Amino acid sequence: MKKLINAPETVLSESLDGFAAAHADIVTLGAERKFVRRKTLKPGKVGLVSGGGAGHEPLHAGFVGLGMLDAACPGQIFTSPTPDQIAAAMNAVDTGAGCLLIVKNYEGDVMNFEMAAEMAEGKVLSVVVDDDVAVERSTYSTGRRGVAGTLVVEKLVGAAAEESRTIDELQALAKAVNSRTRSMGVALSSCTVPAAGTPTFTLADDEMELGVGIHGEPGRRRVxxxxxxxxxxxxxxxxxxxxxxxxxxxCLLVVNGFGGTPSIELYLMVNAATRMLREHGIEVARFLTGNYVTSLEMAGCSITVTELDDEFIRLWDAPVHTGALHWGRV
Incomplete structure:
Protein backbone atom coordinates (compact mmCIF):
# COMPACT_ATOMS: atom_id res chain seq x y z
CA MET A 1 0.00 0.00 0.00
CA LYS A 2 1.42 3.37 -1.04
CA LYS A 3 -0.43 6.40 0.32
CA LEU A 4 0.50 9.91 1.44
CA ILE A 5 -0.20 9.30 5.12
CA ASN A 6 1.62 9.31 8.44
CA ALA A 7 -0.40 6.59 10.15
CA PRO A 8 -3.77 4.98 9.31
CA GLU A 9 -5.30 6.11 12.60
CA THR A 10 -4.53 9.81 12.01
CA VAL A 11 -5.56 10.12 8.34
CA LEU A 12 -8.96 11.69 9.03
CA SER A 13 -7.90 14.13 11.76
CA GLU A 14 -4.89 15.40 9.82
CA SER A 15 -6.90 15.71 6.62
CA LEU A 16 -9.63 17.68 8.40
CA ASP A 17 -7.03 20.05 9.86
CA GLY A 18 -5.62 20.64 6.38
CA PHE A 19 -9.06 21.14 4.87
CA ALA A 20 -10.04 23.67 7.55
CA ALA A 21 -6.79 25.58 7.07
CA ALA A 22 -7.13 25.66 3.28
CA HIS A 23 -10.72 26.91 3.45
CA ALA A 24 -10.60 29.00 6.62
CA ASP A 25 -12.62 31.75 4.90
CA ILE A 26 -15.53 29.32 4.42
CA VAL A 27 -15.52 26.74 7.22
CA THR A 28 -14.45 26.06 10.77
CA LEU A 29 -13.97 22.81 12.67
CA GLY A 30 -16.22 21.89 15.56
CA ALA A 31 -14.87 20.80 18.91
CA GLU A 32 -12.91 17.52 18.75
CA ARG A 33 -13.31 17.64 14.95
CA LYS A 34 -16.85 16.28 15.30
CA PHE A 35 -18.07 18.34 12.37
CA VAL A 36 -17.16 20.94 9.76
CA ARG A 37 -19.34 24.03 10.08
CA ARG A 38 -20.07 26.98 7.83
CA LYS A 39 -18.01 29.84 9.24
CA THR A 40 -20.73 32.47 8.99
CA LEU A 41 -24.26 31.32 9.76
CA LYS A 42 -27.37 33.08 8.45
CA PRO A 43 -29.80 33.84 11.30
CA GLY A 44 -33.29 32.43 10.83
CA LYS A 45 -32.22 30.06 8.07
CA VAL A 46 -32.89 26.32 8.30
CA GLY A 47 -29.66 24.49 9.04
CA LEU A 48 -28.73 21.82 6.49
CA VAL A 49 -26.69 18.97 7.93
CA SER A 50 -25.29 15.91 6.19
CA GLY A 51 -22.41 13.53 6.65
CA GLY A 52 -21.08 10.04 6.24
CA GLY A 53 -17.90 8.06 6.28
CA ALA A 54 -14.69 9.71 5.12
CA GLY A 55 -13.09 8.53 1.90
CA HIS A 56 -15.71 10.12 -0.38
CA GLU A 57 -14.18 13.61 -0.45
CA PRO A 58 -15.10 16.27 -1.30
CA LEU A 59 -18.48 14.86 -0.19
CA HIS A 60 -19.60 16.10 2.39
CA ALA A 61 -17.23 18.62 3.98
CA GLY A 62 -16.37 20.10 0.60
CA PHE A 63 -20.01 21.13 0.19
CA VAL A 64 -20.22 23.19 3.38
CA GLY A 65 -20.68 26.89 2.71
CA LEU A 66 -22.97 29.43 1.14
CA GLY A 67 -25.63 27.83 -1.04
CA MET A 68 -25.16 24.27 0.25
CA LEU A 69 -24.63 22.68 3.68
CA ASP A 70 -24.28 24.39 7.04
CA ALA A 71 -22.48 21.42 8.59
CA ALA A 72 -21.05 18.04 7.66
CA CYS A 73 -20.13 15.20 10.01
CA PRO A 74 -17.23 12.99 8.86
CA GLY A 75 -17.02 9.47 10.23
CA GLN A 76 -13.91 7.35 9.97
CA ILE A 77 -13.20 6.01 6.49
CA PHE A 78 -16.32 4.27 5.15
CA THR A 79 -17.85 4.42 8.65
CA SER A 80 -20.96 6.39 9.64
CA PRO A 81 -20.60 9.43 11.92
CA THR A 82 -21.80 8.88 15.46
CA PRO A 83 -25.09 10.27 16.80
CA ASP A 84 -23.28 12.65 19.16
CA GLN A 85 -21.32 14.10 16.23
CA ILE A 86 -24.51 14.75 14.30
CA ALA A 87 -26.36 16.17 17.33
CA ALA A 88 -23.45 18.52 18.06
CA ALA A 89 -23.49 19.74 14.45
CA MET A 90 -27.24 20.37 14.53
CA ASN A 91 -27.02 22.31 17.77
CA ALA A 92 -24.16 24.38 16.35
CA VAL A 93 -26.01 25.48 13.19
CA ASP A 94 -29.62 25.73 14.35
CA THR A 95 -30.32 29.47 14.46
CA GLY A 96 -33.97 29.03 15.32
CA ALA A 97 -35.54 27.58 12.18
CA GLY A 98 -34.62 23.94 12.83
CA CYS A 99 -32.40 21.52 10.90
CA LEU A 100 -32.96 19.36 7.84
CA LEU A 101 -30.84 16.21 7.70
CA ILE A 102 -29.78 14.93 4.26
CA VAL A 103 -28.93 11.26 4.68
CA LYS A 104 -27.55 8.74 2.20
CA ASN A 105 -29.40 5.44 2.31
CA TYR A 106 -26.90 3.31 4.18
CA GLU A 107 -28.05 1.45 7.27
CA GLY A 108 -25.46 2.97 9.61
CA ASP A 109 -26.10 6.50 8.38
CA VAL A 110 -29.88 6.18 8.61
CA MET A 111 -29.76 4.70 12.11
CA ASN A 112 -27.28 7.23 13.51
CA PHE A 113 -29.00 10.25 11.99
CA GLU A 114 -32.33 9.04 13.40
CA MET A 115 -30.78 8.69 16.87
CA ALA A 116 -29.24 12.15 16.58
CA ALA A 117 -32.59 13.67 15.60
CA GLU A 118 -34.03 12.36 18.86
CA MET A 119 -31.23 14.13 20.76
CA ALA A 120 -31.67 17.50 19.05
CA GLU A 121 -32.96 20.57 20.85
CA GLY A 122 -34.92 22.12 17.97
CA LYS A 123 -37.18 20.93 15.16
CA VAL A 124 -35.57 18.30 12.95
CA LEU A 125 -36.75 16.76 9.69
CA SER A 126 -34.84 14.48 7.35
CA VAL A 127 -34.74 13.12 3.83
CA VAL A 128 -33.07 9.88 2.72
CA VAL A 129 -31.35 9.93 -0.67
CA ASP A 130 -31.57 6.67 -2.64
CA ASP A 131 -30.65 7.49 -6.23
CA ASP A 132 -28.64 4.39 -7.20
CA VAL A 133 -30.50 2.23 -9.74
CA ALA A 134 -27.93 -0.57 -9.71
CA VAL A 135 -29.33 -2.76 -6.93
CA GLU A 136 -32.20 -2.74 -4.44
CA ARG A 137 -30.06 -4.14 -1.60
CA SER A 138 -26.32 -4.16 -1.02
CA THR A 139 -23.75 -4.88 1.65
CA TYR A 140 -24.44 -1.55 3.36
CA SER A 141 -28.05 -0.70 2.59
CA THR A 142 -31.64 -1.81 2.75
CA GLY A 143 -33.14 -0.51 -0.44
CA ARG A 144 -31.30 1.63 -2.93
CA ARG A 145 -28.01 3.26 -2.05
CA GLY A 146 -27.52 6.99 -1.82
CA VAL A 147 -24.64 8.01 -4.07
CA ALA A 148 -23.75 11.04 -6.24
CA GLY A 149 -27.36 12.24 -6.38
CA THR A 150 -26.75 13.41 -2.81
CA LEU A 151 -24.69 16.26 -4.22
CA VAL A 152 -27.63 17.38 -6.38
CA VAL A 153 -30.02 17.31 -3.42
CA GLU A 154 -27.58 19.32 -1.29
CA LYS A 155 -27.07 21.94 -4.02
CA LEU A 156 -30.72 22.54 -4.90
CA VAL A 157 -31.98 22.45 -1.33
CA GLY A 158 -29.03 24.57 -0.21
CA ALA A 159 -29.96 27.28 -2.70
CA ALA A 160 -33.59 27.16 -1.56
CA ALA A 161 -32.54 27.41 2.09
CA GLU A 162 -30.74 30.67 1.30
CA GLU A 163 -34.17 32.02 0.28
CA SER A 164 -35.35 31.43 3.87
CA ARG A 165 -37.83 28.71 2.98
CA THR A 166 -39.37 26.78 5.86
CA ILE A 167 -38.08 23.40 6.97
CA ASP A 168 -41.23 21.70 5.68
CA GLU A 169 -40.83 23.34 2.27
CA LEU A 170 -37.19 22.27 2.12
CA GLN A 171 -38.00 18.69 3.05
CA ALA A 172 -40.62 18.55 0.28
CA LEU A 173 -38.13 19.97 -2.22
CA ALA A 174 -35.44 17.47 -1.15
CA LYS A 175 -37.85 14.58 -1.68
CA ALA A 176 -38.82 15.96 -5.09
CA VAL A 177 -35.19 16.28 -6.20
CA ASN A 178 -34.42 12.77 -4.99
CA SER A 179 -37.44 11.37 -6.87
CA ARG A 180 -36.19 12.95 -10.11
CA THR A 181 -32.55 11.87 -9.76
CA ARG A 182 -30.95 8.55 -10.68
CA SER A 183 -27.35 7.30 -10.69
CA MET A 184 -25.29 4.27 -11.64
CA GLY A 185 -21.55 3.61 -11.51
CA VAL A 186 -18.82 1.35 -12.85
CA ALA A 187 -15.49 0.43 -11.23
CA LEU A 188 -12.32 -0.39 -13.15
CA SER A 189 -10.29 -1.02 -10.00
CA SER A 190 -10.73 -1.40 -6.27
CA CYS A 191 -9.63 0.95 -3.51
CA THR A 192 -7.57 0.38 -0.37
CA VAL A 193 -8.76 1.51 3.06
CA PRO A 194 -5.60 2.60 4.96
CA ALA A 195 -6.50 0.64 8.09
CA ALA A 196 -6.95 -2.54 6.02
CA GLY A 197 -3.87 -2.12 3.83
CA THR A 198 -5.21 -4.36 1.07
CA PRO A 199 -7.71 -3.74 -1.78
CA THR A 200 -11.40 -4.08 -0.91
CA PHE A 201 -11.91 -6.42 -3.88
CA THR A 202 -9.95 -7.68 -6.86
CA LEU A 203 -10.63 -7.15 -10.54
CA ALA A 204 -8.66 -8.78 -13.34
CA ASP A 205 -7.07 -6.49 -15.89
CA ASP A 206 -9.88 -7.23 -18.35
CA GLU A 207 -12.78 -6.95 -15.84
CA MET A 208 -15.04 -4.20 -14.51
CA GLU A 209 -17.72 -4.09 -11.79
CA LEU A 210 -20.98 -2.73 -13.22
CA GLY A 211 -23.20 -0.94 -10.73
CA VAL A 212 -20.56 -0.68 -8.01
CA GLY A 213 -21.27 1.22 -4.77
CA ILE A 214 -19.14 4.02 -3.38
CA HIS A 215 -17.63 1.71 -0.73
CA GLY A 216 -16.67 -0.91 -3.27
CA GLU A 217 -19.83 -2.95 -2.73
CA PRO A 218 -20.60 -5.32 -5.59
CA GLY A 219 -22.97 -4.12 -8.27
CA ARG A 220 -25.19 -5.85 -10.80
CA ARG A 221 -22.48 -8.04 -12.27
CA ARG A 222 -18.81 -8.39 -12.98
CA VAL A 223 -18.16 -8.30 -16.72
CA CYS A 251 -31.61 17.31 -17.56
CA LEU A 252 -28.58 17.81 -15.37
CA LEU A 253 -25.77 15.38 -16.22
CA VAL A 254 -23.19 14.68 -13.52
CA VAL A 255 -20.24 12.53 -14.53
CA ASN A 256 -18.52 11.81 -11.25
CA GLY A 257 -15.10 10.25 -10.84
CA PHE A 258 -14.42 7.79 -8.03
CA GLY A 259 -11.02 9.30 -7.21
CA GLY A 260 -8.67 7.51 -9.59
CA THR A 261 -9.99 8.52 -13.01
CA PRO A 262 -8.32 11.39 -14.92
CA SER A 263 -10.32 14.28 -16.32
CA ILE A 264 -9.62 13.29 -19.92
CA GLU A 265 -11.56 10.05 -19.36
CA LEU A 266 -14.37 11.74 -17.45
CA TYR A 267 -14.95 14.25 -20.24
CA LEU A 268 -14.87 11.43 -22.77
CA MET A 269 -17.68 9.85 -20.72
CA VAL A 270 -19.54 13.19 -20.76
CA ASN A 271 -19.41 13.10 -24.54
CA ALA A 272 -20.64 9.52 -24.67
CA ALA A 273 -23.41 10.03 -22.09
CA THR A 274 -24.65 13.18 -23.82
CA ARG A 275 -24.98 11.32 -27.09
CA MET A 276 -26.81 8.46 -25.38
CA LEU A 277 -29.24 10.87 -23.71
CA ARG A 278 -29.96 12.56 -27.02
CA GLU A 279 -30.72 9.17 -28.52
CA HIS A 280 -33.39 8.92 -25.82
CA GLY A 281 -34.71 12.36 -26.80
CA ILE A 282 -33.23 14.14 -23.76
CA GLU A 283 -31.08 17.26 -24.00
CA VAL A 284 -28.55 18.12 -21.32
CA ALA A 285 -29.22 21.59 -19.91
CA ARG A 286 -26.54 21.60 -17.20
CA PHE A 287 -23.29 19.68 -16.64
CA LEU A 288 -21.03 18.88 -13.72
CA THR A 289 -17.87 16.86 -14.27
CA GLY A 290 -15.15 15.82 -11.82
CA ASN A 291 -14.31 13.84 -8.71
CA TYR A 292 -17.03 14.83 -6.23
CA VAL A 293 -18.33 11.64 -4.59
CA THR A 294 -15.29 9.40 -4.51
CA SER A 295 -14.21 6.04 -3.16
CA LEU A 296 -10.63 6.84 -2.15
CA GLU A 297 -8.49 6.02 -5.22
CA MET A 298 -10.94 3.77 -7.07
CA ALA A 299 -10.83 4.03 -10.86
CA GLY A 300 -14.20 4.38 -12.54
CA CYS A 301 -17.10 6.77 -12.58
CA SER A 302 -20.80 7.20 -12.04
CA ILE A 303 -23.41 8.94 -14.13
CA THR A 304 -26.20 10.91 -12.48
CA VAL A 305 -29.20 12.33 -14.33
CA THR A 306 -31.65 14.78 -12.75
CA GLU A 307 -34.80 15.76 -14.61
CA LEU A 308 -34.91 19.57 -14.55
CA ASP A 309 -37.63 22.19 -14.63
CA ASP A 310 -37.37 25.98 -14.44
CA GLU A 311 -37.16 26.02 -10.64
CA PHE A 312 -34.49 23.32 -10.49
CA ILE A 313 -32.41 25.16 -13.10
CA ARG A 314 -32.68 28.41 -11.14
CA LEU A 315 -31.65 26.69 -7.91
CA TRP A 316 -28.74 24.90 -9.62
CA ASP A 317 -27.51 28.19 -11.09
CA ALA A 318 -27.83 30.06 -7.78
CA PRO A 319 -24.55 31.20 -6.20
CA VAL A 320 -22.55 28.64 -4.26
CA HIS A 321 -19.27 29.07 -2.41
CA THR A 322 -17.83 25.94 -0.82
CA GLY A 323 -14.49 24.20 -0.83
CA ALA A 324 -15.45 22.07 -3.84
CA LEU A 325 -18.16 24.04 -5.67
CA HIS A 326 -18.18 27.74 -6.37
CA TRP A 327 -20.00 29.78 -8.99
CA GLY A 328 -22.17 32.89 -9.25
CA ARG A 329 -21.80 36.23 -7.48
CA VAL A 330 -21.69 35.84 -3.69
Whole structure:
Protein backbone atom coordinates (compact mmCIF):
# COMPACT_ATOMS: atom_id res chain seq x y z
CA MET A 1 0.00 0.00 0.00
CA LYS A 2 1.42 3.37 -1.04
CA LYS A 3 -0.43 6.40 0.32
CA LEU A 4 0.50 9.91 1.44
CA ILE A 5 -0.20 9.30 5.12
CA ASN A 6 1.62 9.31 8.44
CA ALA A 7 -0.40 6.59 10.15
CA PRO A 8 -3.77 4.98 9.31
CA GLU A 9 -5.30 6.11 12.60
CA THR A 10 -4.53 9.81 12.01
CA VAL A 11 -5.56 10.12 8.34
CA LEU A 12 -8.96 11.69 9.03
CA SER A 13 -7.90 14.13 11.76
CA GLU A 14 -4.89 15.40 9.82
CA SER A 15 -6.90 15.71 6.62
CA LEU A 16 -9.63 17.68 8.40
CA ASP A 17 -7.03 20.05 9.86
CA GLY A 18 -5.62 20.64 6.38
CA PHE A 19 -9.06 21.14 4.87
CA ALA A 20 -10.04 23.67 7.55
CA ALA A 21 -6.79 25.58 7.07
CA ALA A 22 -7.13 25.66 3.28
CA HIS A 23 -10.72 26.91 3.45
CA ALA A 24 -10.60 29.00 6.62
CA ASP A 25 -12.62 31.75 4.90
CA ILE A 26 -15.53 29.32 4.42
CA VAL A 27 -15.52 26.74 7.22
CA THR A 28 -14.45 26.06 10.77
CA LEU A 29 -13.97 22.81 12.67
CA GLY A 30 -16.22 21.89 15.56
CA ALA A 31 -14.87 20.80 18.91
CA GLU A 32 -12.91 17.52 18.75
CA ARG A 33 -13.31 17.64 14.95
CA LYS A 34 -16.85 16.28 15.30
CA PHE A 35 -18.07 18.34 12.37
CA VAL A 36 -17.16 20.94 9.76
CA ARG A 37 -19.34 24.03 10.08
CA ARG A 38 -20.07 26.98 7.83
CA LYS A 39 -18.01 29.84 9.24
CA THR A 40 -20.73 32.47 8.99
CA LEU A 41 -24.26 31.32 9.76
CA LYS A 42 -27.37 33.08 8.45
CA PRO A 43 -29.80 33.84 11.30
CA GLY A 44 -33.29 32.43 10.83
CA LYS A 45 -32.22 30.06 8.07
CA VAL A 46 -32.89 26.32 8.30
CA GLY A 47 -29.66 24.49 9.04
CA LEU A 48 -28.73 21.82 6.49
CA VAL A 49 -26.69 18.97 7.93
CA SER A 50 -25.29 15.91 6.19
CA GLY A 51 -22.41 13.53 6.65
CA GLY A 52 -21.08 10.04 6.24
CA GLY A 53 -17.90 8.06 6.28
CA ALA A 54 -14.69 9.71 5.12
CA GLY A 55 -13.09 8.53 1.90
CA HIS A 56 -15.71 10.12 -0.38
CA GLU A 57 -14.18 13.61 -0.45
CA PRO A 58 -15.10 16.27 -1.30
CA LEU A 59 -18.48 14.86 -0.19
CA HIS A 60 -19.60 16.10 2.39
CA ALA A 61 -17.23 18.62 3.98
CA GLY A 62 -16.37 20.10 0.60
CA PHE A 63 -20.01 21.13 0.19
CA VAL A 64 -20.22 23.19 3.38
CA GLY A 65 -20.68 26.89 2.71
CA LEU A 66 -22.97 29.43 1.14
CA GLY A 67 -25.63 27.83 -1.04
CA MET A 68 -25.16 24.27 0.25
CA LEU A 69 -24.63 22.68 3.68
CA ASP A 70 -24.28 24.39 7.04
CA ALA A 71 -22.48 21.42 8.59
CA ALA A 72 -21.05 18.04 7.66
CA CYS A 73 -20.13 15.20 10.01
CA PRO A 74 -17.23 12.99 8.86
CA GLY A 75 -17.02 9.47 10.23
CA GLN A 76 -13.91 7.35 9.97
CA ILE A 77 -13.20 6.01 6.49
CA PHE A 78 -16.32 4.27 5.15
CA THR A 79 -17.85 4.42 8.65
CA SER A 80 -20.96 6.39 9.64
CA PRO A 81 -20.60 9.43 11.92
CA THR A 82 -21.80 8.88 15.46
CA PRO A 83 -25.09 10.27 16.80
CA ASP A 84 -23.28 12.65 19.16
CA GLN A 85 -21.32 14.10 16.23
CA ILE A 86 -24.51 14.75 14.30
CA ALA A 87 -26.36 16.17 17.33
CA ALA A 88 -23.45 18.52 18.06
CA ALA A 89 -23.49 19.74 14.45
CA MET A 90 -27.24 20.37 14.53
CA ASN A 91 -27.02 22.31 17.77
CA ALA A 92 -24.16 24.38 16.35
CA VAL A 93 -26.01 25.48 13.19
CA ASP A 94 -29.62 25.73 14.35
CA THR A 95 -30.32 29.47 14.46
CA GLY A 96 -33.97 29.03 15.32
CA ALA A 97 -35.54 27.58 12.18
CA GLY A 98 -34.62 23.94 12.83
CA CYS A 99 -32.40 21.52 10.90
CA LEU A 100 -32.96 19.36 7.84
CA LEU A 101 -30.84 16.21 7.70
CA ILE A 102 -29.78 14.93 4.26
CA VAL A 103 -28.93 11.26 4.68
CA LYS A 104 -27.55 8.74 2.20
CA ASN A 105 -29.40 5.44 2.31
CA TYR A 106 -26.90 3.31 4.18
CA GLU A 107 -28.05 1.45 7.27
CA GLY A 108 -25.46 2.97 9.61
CA ASP A 109 -26.10 6.50 8.38
CA VAL A 110 -29.88 6.18 8.61
CA MET A 111 -29.76 4.70 12.11
CA ASN A 112 -27.28 7.23 13.51
CA PHE A 113 -29.00 10.25 11.99
CA GLU A 114 -32.33 9.04 13.40
CA MET A 115 -30.78 8.69 16.87
CA ALA A 116 -29.24 12.15 16.58
CA ALA A 117 -32.59 13.67 15.60
CA GLU A 118 -34.03 12.36 18.86
CA MET A 119 -31.23 14.13 20.76
CA ALA A 120 -31.67 17.50 19.05
CA GLU A 121 -32.96 20.57 20.85
CA GLY A 122 -34.92 22.12 17.97
CA LYS A 123 -37.18 20.93 15.16
CA VAL A 124 -35.57 18.30 12.95
CA LEU A 125 -36.75 16.76 9.69
CA SER A 126 -34.84 14.48 7.35
CA VAL A 127 -34.74 13.12 3.83
CA VAL A 128 -33.07 9.88 2.72
CA VAL A 129 -31.35 9.93 -0.67
CA ASP A 130 -31.57 6.67 -2.64
CA ASP A 131 -30.65 7.49 -6.23
CA ASP A 132 -28.64 4.39 -7.20
CA VAL A 133 -30.50 2.23 -9.74
CA ALA A 134 -27.93 -0.57 -9.71
CA VAL A 135 -29.33 -2.76 -6.93
CA GLU A 136 -32.20 -2.74 -4.44
CA ARG A 137 -30.06 -4.14 -1.60
CA SER A 138 -26.32 -4.16 -1.02
CA THR A 139 -23.75 -4.88 1.65
CA TYR A 140 -24.44 -1.55 3.36
CA SER A 141 -28.05 -0.70 2.59
CA THR A 142 -31.64 -1.81 2.75
CA GLY A 143 -33.14 -0.51 -0.44
CA ARG A 144 -31.30 1.63 -2.93
CA ARG A 145 -28.01 3.26 -2.05
CA GLY A 146 -27.52 6.99 -1.82
CA VAL A 147 -24.64 8.01 -4.07
CA ALA A 148 -23.75 11.04 -6.24
CA GLY A 149 -27.36 12.24 -6.38
CA THR A 150 -26.75 13.41 -2.81
CA LEU A 151 -24.69 16.26 -4.22
CA VAL A 152 -27.63 17.38 -6.38
CA VAL A 153 -30.02 17.31 -3.42
CA GLU A 154 -27.58 19.32 -1.29
CA LYS A 155 -27.07 21.94 -4.02
CA LEU A 156 -30.72 22.54 -4.90
CA VAL A 157 -31.98 22.45 -1.33
CA GLY A 158 -29.03 24.57 -0.21
CA ALA A 159 -29.96 27.28 -2.70
CA ALA A 160 -33.59 27.16 -1.56
CA ALA A 161 -32.54 27.41 2.09
CA GLU A 162 -30.74 30.67 1.30
CA GLU A 163 -34.17 32.02 0.28
CA SER A 164 -35.35 31.43 3.87
CA ARG A 165 -37.83 28.71 2.98
CA THR A 166 -39.37 26.78 5.86
CA ILE A 167 -38.08 23.40 6.97
CA ASP A 168 -41.23 21.70 5.68
CA GLU A 169 -40.83 23.34 2.27
CA LEU A 170 -37.19 22.27 2.12
CA GLN A 171 -38.00 18.69 3.05
CA ALA A 172 -40.62 18.55 0.28
CA LEU A 173 -38.13 19.97 -2.22
CA ALA A 174 -35.44 17.47 -1.15
CA LYS A 175 -37.85 14.58 -1.68
CA ALA A 176 -38.82 15.96 -5.09
CA VAL A 177 -35.19 16.28 -6.20
CA ASN A 178 -34.42 12.77 -4.99
CA SER A 179 -37.44 11.37 -6.87
CA ARG A 180 -36.19 12.95 -10.11
CA THR A 181 -32.55 11.87 -9.76
CA ARG A 182 -30.95 8.55 -10.68
CA SER A 183 -27.35 7.30 -10.69
CA MET A 184 -25.29 4.27 -11.64
CA GLY A 185 -21.55 3.61 -11.51
CA VAL A 186 -18.82 1.35 -12.85
CA ALA A 187 -15.49 0.43 -11.23
CA LEU A 188 -12.32 -0.39 -13.15
CA SER A 189 -10.29 -1.02 -10.00
CA SER A 190 -10.73 -1.40 -6.27
CA CYS A 191 -9.63 0.95 -3.51
CA THR A 192 -7.57 0.38 -0.37
CA VAL A 193 -8.76 1.51 3.06
CA PRO A 194 -5.60 2.60 4.96
CA ALA A 195 -6.50 0.64 8.09
CA ALA A 196 -6.95 -2.54 6.02
CA GLY A 197 -3.87 -2.12 3.83
CA THR A 198 -5.21 -4.36 1.07
CA PRO A 199 -7.71 -3.74 -1.78
CA THR A 200 -11.40 -4.08 -0.91
CA PHE A 201 -11.91 -6.42 -3.88
CA THR A 202 -9.95 -7.68 -6.86
CA LEU A 203 -10.63 -7.15 -10.54
CA ALA A 204 -8.66 -8.78 -13.34
CA ASP A 205 -7.07 -6.49 -15.89
CA ASP A 206 -9.88 -7.23 -18.35
CA GLU A 207 -12.78 -6.95 -15.84
CA MET A 208 -15.04 -4.20 -14.51
CA GLU A 209 -17.72 -4.09 -11.79
CA LEU A 210 -20.98 -2.73 -13.22
CA GLY A 211 -23.20 -0.94 -10.73
CA VAL A 212 -20.56 -0.68 -8.01
CA GLY A 213 -21.27 1.22 -4.77
CA ILE A 214 -19.14 4.02 -3.38
CA HIS A 215 -17.63 1.71 -0.73
CA GLY A 216 -16.67 -0.91 -3.27
CA GLU A 217 -19.83 -2.95 -2.73
CA PRO A 218 -20.60 -5.32 -5.59
CA GLY A 219 -22.97 -4.12 -8.27
CA ARG A 220 -25.19 -5.85 -10.80
CA ARG A 221 -22.48 -8.04 -12.27
CA ARG A 222 -18.81 -8.39 -12.98
CA VAL A 223 -18.16 -8.30 -16.72
CA UNK A 224 -15.39 -7.97 -19.25
CA UNK A 225 -14.05 -4.45 -19.81
CA UNK A 226 -15.91 -2.66 -22.59
CA UNK A 227 -15.56 0.59 -24.51
CA UNK A 228 -16.60 3.91 -22.99
CA UNK A 229 -19.55 4.08 -25.40
CA UNK A 230 -20.77 0.64 -24.32
CA UNK A 231 -20.40 1.54 -20.63
CA UNK A 232 -22.24 4.85 -21.10
CA UNK A 233 -25.02 3.08 -22.99
CA UNK A 234 -25.47 0.60 -20.13
CA UNK A 235 -25.45 3.25 -17.40
CA UNK A 236 -27.65 5.80 -19.20
CA UNK A 237 -30.05 3.13 -20.41
CA UNK A 238 -30.54 1.79 -16.89
CA UNK A 239 -31.08 5.30 -15.53
CA UNK A 240 -33.60 6.31 -18.19
CA UNK A 241 -35.61 3.10 -17.87
CA UNK A 242 -35.94 3.73 -14.15
CA UNK A 243 -36.40 7.50 -14.17
CA UNK A 244 -38.75 7.68 -17.17
CA UNK A 245 -38.20 11.44 -17.61
CA UNK A 246 -40.44 13.61 -19.71
CA UNK A 247 -38.65 13.97 -23.03
CA UNK A 248 -39.62 17.64 -23.40
CA UNK A 249 -37.53 18.68 -20.39
CA UNK A 250 -33.77 18.99 -20.15
CA CYS A 251 -31.61 17.31 -17.56
CA LEU A 252 -28.58 17.81 -15.37
CA LEU A 253 -25.77 15.38 -16.22
CA VAL A 254 -23.19 14.68 -13.52
CA VAL A 255 -20.24 12.53 -14.53
CA ASN A 256 -18.52 11.81 -11.25
CA GLY A 257 -15.10 10.25 -10.84
CA PHE A 258 -14.42 7.79 -8.03
CA GLY A 259 -11.02 9.30 -7.21
CA GLY A 260 -8.67 7.51 -9.59
CA THR A 261 -9.99 8.52 -13.01
CA PRO A 262 -8.32 11.39 -14.92
CA SER A 263 -10.32 14.28 -16.32
CA ILE A 264 -9.62 13.29 -19.92
CA GLU A 265 -11.56 10.05 -19.36
CA LEU A 266 -14.37 11.74 -17.45
CA TYR A 267 -14.95 14.25 -20.24
CA LEU A 268 -14.87 11.43 -22.77
CA MET A 269 -17.68 9.85 -20.72
CA VAL A 270 -19.54 13.19 -20.76
CA ASN A 271 -19.41 13.10 -24.54
CA ALA A 272 -20.64 9.52 -24.67
CA ALA A 273 -23.41 10.03 -22.09
CA THR A 274 -24.65 13.18 -23.82
CA ARG A 275 -24.98 11.32 -27.09
CA MET A 276 -26.81 8.46 -25.38
CA LEU A 277 -29.24 10.87 -23.71
CA ARG A 278 -29.96 12.56 -27.02
CA GLU A 279 -30.72 9.17 -28.52
CA HIS A 280 -33.39 8.92 -25.82
CA GLY A 281 -34.71 12.36 -26.80
CA ILE A 282 -33.23 14.14 -23.76
CA GLU A 283 -31.08 17.26 -24.00
CA VAL A 284 -28.55 18.12 -21.32
CA ALA A 285 -29.22 21.59 -19.91
CA ARG A 286 -26.54 21.60 -17.20
CA PHE A 287 -23.29 19.68 -16.64
CA LEU A 288 -21.03 18.88 -13.72
CA THR A 289 -17.87 16.86 -14.27
CA GLY A 290 -15.15 15.82 -11.82
CA ASN A 291 -14.31 13.84 -8.71
CA TYR A 292 -17.03 14.83 -6.23
CA VAL A 293 -18.33 11.64 -4.59
CA THR A 294 -15.29 9.40 -4.51
CA SER A 295 -14.21 6.04 -3.16
CA LEU A 296 -10.63 6.84 -2.15
CA GLU A 297 -8.49 6.02 -5.22
CA MET A 298 -10.94 3.77 -7.07
CA ALA A 299 -10.83 4.03 -10.86
CA GLY A 300 -14.20 4.38 -12.54
CA CYS A 301 -17.10 6.77 -12.58
CA SER A 302 -20.80 7.20 -12.04
CA ILE A 303 -23.41 8.94 -14.13
CA THR A 304 -26.20 10.91 -12.48
CA VAL A 305 -29.20 12.33 -14.33
CA THR A 306 -31.65 14.78 -12.75
CA GLU A 307 -34.80 15.76 -14.61
CA LEU A 308 -34.91 19.57 -14.55
CA ASP A 309 -37.63 22.19 -14.63
CA ASP A 310 -37.37 25.98 -14.44
CA GLU A 311 -37.16 26.02 -10.64
CA PHE A 312 -34.49 23.32 -10.49
CA ILE A 313 -32.41 25.16 -13.10
CA ARG A 314 -32.68 28.41 -11.14
CA LEU A 315 -31.65 26.69 -7.91
CA TRP A 316 -28.74 24.90 -9.62
CA ASP A 317 -27.51 28.19 -11.09
CA ALA A 318 -27.83 30.06 -7.78
CA PRO A 319 -24.55 31.20 -6.20
CA VAL A 320 -22.55 28.64 -4.26
CA HIS A 321 -19.27 29.07 -2.41
CA THR A 322 -17.83 25.94 -0.82
CA GLY A 323 -14.49 24.20 -0.83
CA ALA A 324 -15.45 22.07 -3.84
CA LEU A 325 -18.16 24.04 -5.67
CA HIS A 326 -18.18 27.74 -6.37
CA TRP A 327 -20.00 29.78 -8.99
CA GLY A 328 -22.17 32.89 -9.25
CA ARG A 329 -21.80 36.23 -7.48
CA VAL A 330 -21.69 35.84 -3.69
Missing amino acids: KLETADAIAAELVGSIIRDLEPRRSHG
